[in-house]
Every structure is written in C-alpha cells, then in structure tokens.
Amino acid sequence: MTEPTGPVPIRLVLVDDHRMFRAGVKAELDEISAGRLEIVGEAGTVDRAVEVIREQQPDVVLLDVHLPGGNGRGGSDVIAGSAGVTTRSGGPVRFLALSVSDAAEDVIAVIRAGARGYVTKTISGPELGGAIVRVADGDAVFSPRLAGFVLDAFGAAAGEIAEVDEELDRLSAREREVMRLIARGYQYKEVAKELFISVKTVETHVSSVLRKLQLSSRHELTAWASARRLL
Amino acid sequence: MVTSPQTARGPQGAAPRRERPPLRRASEGRVLAGVCRGLADHLGLHPLALRVGVVILTMVGGAGALMYAFLWATMEPEEHGPEARSGRRRWVEPGALLVAGGGLVMLLGIAALVQGLGVNLRLDITLPVLVLTAGAVFVWSQLDTTRRDRLLAQQGTDRRQALGRLVLGLGLAVAGLVALGVQGGSLSQLRDVGGAVLLTMAGVGLLAAPYVARLWRDLREEQAGRIRETERADIAAHLHDSVLQTLALIQRRADDPVQVARLARAQERELRSWLYTGPVGHAATLAGAVAAVGHEVEDLHGVPIELIVTGDRPLDADGQALVNALREALLNAVRHGAPPVSAYVEVGRSSVEAFVRDHGAGFDPDEIPDDRLGVRESIVGRMQRHGGTARVRRLESGTEVSLELPVATEGRPETRPAAGPETPPASGQETGPRTGPEGAEP
Numbered sequence: 018m019t020e021p022t023g024p025v026p027i028r029l030v031l032v033d034d035h036r037m038f039r040a041g042v043k044a045e046l047d048e049i050s051a052g053r054l055e056i057v058g059e060a061g062t063v064d065r066a067v068e069v070i071r072e073q074q075p076d077v078v079l080l081d082v083h084l085p086g087g088n089g090r091g092g093s094d095v096i097a098g099s100a101g102v103t104t105r106s107g108g109p110v111r112f113l114a115l116s117v118s119d120a121a122e123d124v125i126a127v128i129r130a131g132a133r134g135y136v137t138k139t140i141s142g143p144e145l146g147g148a149i150v151r152v153a154d155g156d157a158v159f160s161p162r163l164a165g166f167v168l169d170a171f172g173a174a175a176g177e178i179a180e181v182d183e184e185l186d187r188l189s190a191r192e193r194e195v196m197r198l199i200a201r202g203y204q205y206k207e208v209a210k211e212l213f214i215s216v217k218t219v220e221t222h223v224s225s226v227l228r229k230l231q232l233s234s235r236h237e238l239t240a241w242a243s244a245r246r247l248l
Numbered sequence: 249m250v251t252s253p254q255t256a257r258g259p260q261g262a263a264p265r266r267e268r269p270p271l272r273r274a275s276e277g278r279v280l281a282g283v284c285r286g287l288a289d290h291l292g293l294h295p296l297a298l299r300v301g302v303v304i305l306t307m308v309g310g311a312g313a314l315m316y317a318f319l320w321a322t323m324e325p326e327e328h329g330p331e332a333r334s335g336r337r338r339w340v341e342p343g344a345l346l347v348a349g350g351g352l353v354m355l356l357g358i359a360a361l362v363q364g365l366g367v368n369l370r371l372d373i374t375l376p377v378l379v380l381t382a383g384a385v386f387v388w389s390q391l392d393t394t395r396r397d398r399l400l401a402q403q404g405t406d407r408r409q410a411l412g413r414l415v416l417g418l419g420l421a422v423a424g425l426v427a428l429g430v431q432g433g434s435l436s437q438l439r440d441v442g443g444a445v446l447l448t449m450a451g452v453g454l455l456a457a458p459y460v461a462r463l464w465r466d467l468r469e470e471q472a473g474r475i476r477e478t479e480r481a482d483i484a485a486h487l488h489d490s491v492l493q494t495l496a497l498i499q500r501r502a503d504d505p506v507q508v509a510r511l512a513r514a515q516e517r518e519l520r521s522w523l524y525t526g527p528v529g530h531a532a533t534l535a536g537a538v539a540a541v542g543h544e545v546e547d548l549h550g551v552p553i554e555l556i557v558t559g560d561r562p563l564d565a566d567g568q569a570l571v572n573a574l575r576e577a578l579l580n581a582v583r584h585g586a587p588p589v590s591a592y593v594e595v596g597r598s599s600v601e602a603f604v605r606d607h608g609a610g611f612d613p614d615e616i617p618d619d620r621l622g623v624r625e626s627i628v629g630r631m632q633r634h635g636g637t638a639r640v641r642r643l644e645s646g647t648e649v650s651l652e653l654p655v656a657t658e659g660r661p662e663t664r665p666a667a668g669p670e671t672p673p674a675s676g677q678e679t680g681p682r683t684g685p686e687g688a689e690p
C-alpha cells in the first residue's frame with residue numbers, strides 16, 4: 018500500500034444500507050488503519066447520506082451502488098446531492114464505489130456520476146484501506162472487474178486503439194496495457210514494474226481512463242448510462 | 249369399473265360421474281349470453297331443453313325473458329383463454345338477431361292486440377321510447393365485464409367492434425330522444441330539438457368525462473398491480489428455491505467453514521447469473537466455456553477466483569483446448585498457489601489470451617520434476633499442439649500462467665491439422681486426436 022498521507026487522518030463516511038456490512042467494514046478498517054483513517058459518519062439511505070456528507074465534509078465517502086431513497090438511482094444520487102460540498106481543507110469530496118453488483122450499467126453509472134473508483138465488496142481489508150488512501154489522494158481506483166468493463170466498453174480488447182491520447186472514445190496503447198494488467202490482478206506497483214514506469218505514471222494513466230469513462234460519448238457507455246437515466 | 253385418472257380426464261361422458269362444473273355463463277357453444285349453456289352444464293341437462301323452456305316461458309307472460317335477464321346479470325362469466333374468445337366474434341351475434349327479431353314480432357303482436365282492445369297506445373311516444381331503449385341496451389352491453397378486459401387489452405378488431413356498437417347505440421338513443429321531443433312537429437322544430445338533445449348530451453359527456461377517465465386509470469392501475477404481483481411471486485418463488493434453501497443448508501453445516509464458504513459462493517454465483525443474466529453467454533461460446541470452467545474449479549476447491557472475460561467468439565476445438573489448459577492452470581493456482589486467484593481472458597480479433605495469477609510462493613517451471621504432467625503436458629503441450637503458446641512466470645509474489653492462441657479471423661474457419669507440424673508436441677504422448685486425457689496430472 019502507499020505511504021500514510023501525513024499526520025492528519027483521512028475522514029471517512031460509510032454509506033451502505035446494510036448495517037451489518039457497515040459494522041464489518043468499520044471493524045476491518047479500525048484494525049488496519051493505525052490512525053490513518055477516521056470514520057466520521059454512517060448512513061443507510063440516499064437522503065441521510067447527503068445530510069451526513071454536508072455535515073461532516075469528509076475526505077472520502079465509501080459508497081454503496083444500491084441505496085434506498087433519493088430518485089431511485091442509489092449511489093449516483095448521493096454524488097449528485099453532495100455536489101459543491103468540499104472537504105475541511107477545501108478540496109473536493111471523493112467517492113469510492115463499493116458494490117456487490119457485477120452489472121456493467123451499475124458500475125458505469127456510478128463512475129459517470131463522479132465516483133473516483135469502484136471495488137467489489139469481497140475486497141480484503143488492507144486492499145480497501147489502500148484504495149481509500151489512493152482515492153483520498155485524488156487517484157482513481159480500478160478493480161480488475163472495472164478494468165475488464167473498460168476494455169470491453171472501449172473496444173480495446175478487440176484492438177481499437179486511440180491515435181492521440183486526447184481521444185475520448187478509445188484508449189491509448191499505454192492505457193490499454195495498464196488496464197489489461199489490472200484486469201490480470203496486478204497491483205499498481207506491479208503494473209509499474211511490469212511496464213518499467215513509475216507508480217505515479219500508472220496512476221496518471223488510470224486517472225486518464227477514468228476521465229474518458231466519465232466523459233466519453235461512446236455508445237456502449239451512453240447506453241449503459243441512459244439505462245440508468247443519467248443523461 | 250374403477251375410475252382411473254385417465255378415464256376421468258377423457259372425453260365428455262366417458263367418465264361415469266364428473267365433477268359438477270360451477271355455475272358460469274358459457275363462452276363457447278352459446279346462442280345468446282351463454283346462460284342456458286352454463287345452466288345446462290351445471291345441472292347436467294341438455295341446453296336445448298332449457299332454451300325451449302325459456303322461450304315457452306317467455307311466451308307465457310314474459311317470465312322466461314325476465315328469468316333469463318336475471319340470470320345474465322347474476323351469473324359470473326366463464327374464465328377462458330384468448331384463443332377461445334377469438335373463435336366466434338362477429339359484429340352482431342346471430343343469436344341476438346334471432347331474439348331481437350322474435351321480440352319485435354312479439355311486441356308488434358301485443359301492440360296490435362292491445363290496440364284492438366280499444367286502448368290508445370300513442371305510438372308517437374312508445375316508438376321513440378323503444379328506439380331509445382334499444383340504444384341504451386347497445387351502449388350498456390359494453391359494460392359486460394369480459395368486454396372490459398378486452399377493451400383494456402386494446403385488441404384492434406375488438407376495439408373497433410366495441411366502438412361500432414357504442415356509436416350505433418348512441419345514434420339510436422339520440423334518434424329516440426329527438427323523435428320524442430318533436431312529437432310530430434315541423435321540420436324546423438326537428439332541428440331545434442335535435443340541437444338541444446346533442447347539446448345536452450355533449451354537456452353530460454363533459455361532466456362525466458373526468459369520472460370516466462378516473463375509472464379508466466383505476467382499471468389500468470389495477471391491471472399493472474396484478475402484473476407486479478405476479479412478478480413478485482415469481483421472484484419469491486425463485487428466492488425460495490435457491491437462496492432460502494442454501495441458507496438453511498448453511499445453518500445446518502455451520503461448523504464446517506469450508507462447506508459454508510463453498511455453498512455461499514455457489515449460491516452467490518447462481519443468484520448473480522439470475523439477476524444479471526451473467527457477463528457471458530451460454531457454454532457454446534468461448535466466454536461461456538471459460539466461465540463454466542472457472543465456476544467448476546471454484547466449486548471443487550472452495551477458493552474464489554476473480555474471473556474476468558472480455559470479448560467472445562464461438563467455441564471451436566482450439567478454443568476448447570485453451571479452455572482445458574486454463575482449467576489446469578486454475579487448478580494449479582488454487583492447489584499450489586495462495587489466494588487471491590485472478591484470471592483474465594481476452595478474446596481479441598487475432599488471438600485469445602488468458603492469464604491466471606495467484607499469490608503463492610511461486611515455483612520455477614524448470615524445476616518441476618518430469619513426472620508432474622500438470623504444467624508441462626496439460627498446459628504447455630496442449631497449447632503448442634493447437635498452435636498456441638503457454639508461459640509460466642514467477643512474479644515477486646505469486647505465479648502467472650499466460651496462454652495465447654492465435655485465432656482465425658471471422659468467416660474463414662481455419663483448418664489446422666490436429667497436431668501442428670510446426671510445433672511438435674513436447675512429449676510424444678499425445679500426437680493423435682485432440683481429445684486428450686483431461687486433467688492429466690495424477
């Protein structure tokens with residue numbers, strides 16, 4: 018995992034409609050955090066989550082994709098409802114989606130709504146801790162499954178490669194390589210070693226893919242998003 | 249004779265004593281509204297006898313007609329499938345024509361009789377009233393409960409038919425009212441009264457419209473509610489058969505964590521594929537076969553595998569070889585490696601690549617003793633025989649097996665010889681047909 022970000026702990030809000038799951042995550046994070054993480058609030062519904070986020074101004078929100086309340090769009094509604102809220106130090110609040118759902122439209126919807134990453138609920142405690150730290154630093158967190166979705170959605174698996182990096186509808190060759198390694202179960206550190214680049218460069222590539230995922234108008238993505246009434 | 253279920257279900261009359269059908273208006277084999285038919289079915293009589301009886305009773309002071317009307321109003325219509333109702337649907341039922349004609353003749357007869365007795369019938373009033381009544385009957389006949397459902401179903405022909413009846417009924421009613429209002433006056437009077445009647449009807453329609461619309465909406469909601477209820481019942485049934493059963497099993501095996509984890513994992517997968525119909529198709533595609541193999545290995549060893557597949561193509565013999573090699577690699581990973589185990593299969597245009605990675609201490613492929621066929625034969629050899637390659641890499645933490653198989657581009661089914669001549673098998677053991685022994689590792 019990455020180094021602790023400093024003496025100030027990361028302020029965290031847990032949003033999940035299963036109380037038992039929240040308790041489990043809390044226990045796991047307490048065990049591994051060693052003072053780096055501080056859980057400042059919890060919520061089980063969209064409306065309560067927005068309230069807590071406005072009140073606490075956390076650094077990171079751990080967000081379930083499916084939640085009751087709001088406009089029925091779960092995690093995406095929380096992100097929309099918390100627009101404009103800043104952390105205590107004035108930065109943007111980061112969202113990390115945490116879900117049991119494997120459905121592409123759920124994942125894409127919450128990412129396009131503004132989440133900085135997506136991990137599955139089967140993630141181990143230390144890995145989750147690492148993902149939270151990474152998101153708090155403004156980096157993107159991709160699970161292998163999300164990387165797989167991205168490769169599929171951008172046609173990268175079928176060999177579609179962007180000619181210029183700025184192209185929004187396709188991945189660059191390097192981005193594709195990074196995504197493929199993440200899909201193969203490599204940690205960022207291992208990806209960096211494999212491609213002879215720095216971890217920071219890997220993070221840059223992943224963030225760039227996240228940006229494409231959020232902004233691209235590729236029809237697969239827009240179809241998934243419009244199925245969730247995001248557009 | 250003993251009644252076996254077979255004879256009881258046989259053709260009518262074959263069974264000695266059938267269950268008495270409920271008293272329902274018949275939808276098939278009826279003349280008018282199906283009252284006589286339904287009654288006859290219920291009582292076990294011949295419908296013709298009942299019909300004749302009703303007609304005779306009608307002749308004698310109209311008691312038959314009254315009885316018929318009462319039964320029509322009170323008897324529930326029979327439930328029937330859509331194919332049954334489409335059989336005899338005509339604009340006007342012949343039976344109805346028959347009865348209408350008979351009734352008209354009877355009315356004329358009675359009128360002549362009464363007139364003959366010296367009573368003034370005032371035909372100028374009674375005739376319009378009769379026309380009005382006929383119109384009302386046409387309109388009200390649309391309220392029949394079975395037709396309501398059909399109207400809601402929005403079937404083209406039925407709707408047009410219903411509309412036709414409605415217009416006819418309304419036309420008759422207006423004509424009757426106008427005739428009543430004019431009472432033999434002049435032509436200009438006819439126009440005035442006609443206008444007044446139409447205006448009144450328009451007003452009444454305007455006032456009634458919100459209620460009608462409300463009623464319509466309620467009906468729609470009720471129908472939607474029924475559909476939702478059915479869906480909910482389906483979901484409940486599925487959850488009961490799958491999730492609840494597994495939960496019960498887990499409670500019974502609570503002391504065996506390996507079993508519990510396996511059950512939970514299998515159930516999770518089943519539920520996922522039911523909810524999201526899975527990221528992969530059926531087993532006849534490469535992605536489907538890969539998923540099936542991944543699940544099989546998970547079930548065998550109870551170790552979760554993060555399996556990601558992108559792209560897909562039809563499953564051919566070479567693809568099957570890759571799947572078999574992948575299975576072996578997965579088995580090695582869950583047996584000798586440490587979790588998390590991840591597998592990534594990318595089906596590209598020109599090649600299929602597969603990666604299996606674990607986090608164990610790792611091993612050096614060159615140090616494997618020759619008698620361990622797992623890697624050497626089942627993975628490397630198999631891939632080579634099908635024109636592909638296999639590599640085993642030792643990472644900082646864990647091992648990664650990567651498989652690559654070039655595939656034919658679409659439209660040109662590549663016919664590669666069973667044993668690729670350019671890549672002779674690692675050992676001379678499996679040169680013949682491709683269907684080598686599965687799981688060669690002892």
